[in-house]
Amino acid sequence: MRLRNVKNKEEILKSTTYLEKEPESNKGKWKEVFNNSNDIHIEIGMGKGDFIIENALTYPNINFIGIEKYDSVIARAIEKLNDKELPNLRLIRMDANKIDEVFDKEISEIYLNFSDPWPKKRHAKRRLTHESFLTFYNNLFKNKCHIIMKTDNDDLYEFSKESFINFGYKINKDIKDLHKENIFNIETEYEKKFSSLGFTIKYLDVEKDNL
Numbered sequence: 337m338r339l340r341n342v343k344n345k346e347e348i349l350k351s352t353t354y355l356e357k358e359p360e361s362n363k364g365k366w367k368e369v370f371n372n373s374n375d376i377h378i379e380i381g382m383g384k385g386d387f388i389i390e391n392a393l394t395y396p397n398i399n400f401i402g403i404e405k406y407d408s409v410i411a412r413a414i415e416k417l418n419d420k421e422l423p424n425l426r427l428i429r430m431d432a433n434k435i436d437e438v439f440d441k442e443i444s445e446i447y448l449n450f451s452d453p454w455p456k457k458r459h460a461k462r463r464l465t466h467e468s469f470l471t472f473y474n475n476l477f478k479n480k481c482h483i484i485m486k487t488d489n490d491d492l493y494e495f496s497k498e499s500f501i502n503f504g505y506k507i508n509k510d511i512k513d514l515h516k517e518n519i520f521n522i523e524t525e526y527e528k529k530f531s532s533l534g535f536t537i538k539y540l541d542v543e544k545d546n547l
């Protein structure tokens with residue numbers, strides 16, 4: 337993602353109630369943060385937040401947490417929340433490689449939308465669907481592990497599918513051209529951009545028991 341510095345980002349991050357400043361202190365206690373026992377869905381690498389914000393508006397009985405590693409990017413998402421009141425939404429600024437410090441068997445669904453493809457083989461471990469991340473995710477999920485990913489990148493799609501299967505996930509849905517299907521779909525910023533450029537959007541919905 338091209339990163340534009342947001343000058344007053346510290347101020348934006350400081351002044352919002354959507355951002356969880358010490359997310360580790362909520363580990364195992366996210367129910368208390370939301371003050372209910374509704375399912376919790378997280379998006380890792382949420383970018384500027386269109387997807388997670390629209391989901392929170394559409395599904396008030398699901399709790400959503402958007403995770404993003406860059407200040408400037410998360411600041412853009414926070415700006416979009418100024419005129420909204422969404423008790424079912426929280427944001428976290430962190431690198432996903434620390435995610436197991438923040439959740440303990442309390443997540444129902446993970447969204448991976450247009451994750452960085454890390455095309456070089458030597459960077460494969462950084463892909464958010466690499467076995468090392470899937471191992472991490474086991475600690476986050478409640479009794480079922482459920483991941484939904486979208487990407488425009490063929491290599492990441494193939495790599496992820498293989499990685500999911502090798503890790504014991506079963507494929508619920510495997511769609512090669514999402515926008516040709518007649519299903520309800522909340523689009524992300526990248527999805528809007530790349531589909532308008534003619535790229536097809538690949539979609540995987542995978543699930544396994546968390547033994």
Ligand SMILES: C[S@@+](CC[C@H](N)C(=O)[O-])C[C@H]1O[C@@H](n2cnc3c(N)ncnc32)[C@H](O)[C@@H]1O
Nearest residue numbers: 337381382383404405431432449450524525526
């Ligand atoms: C290509 S963008 C996609 C953004 C958004 N999901 C969308 O579809 O429009 C990938 C985003 O993931 C974030 N990201 C990449 N690796 C991450 C990591 N390890 N932890 C948290 N965020 C990450 C990047 O900063 C970037 O905002």
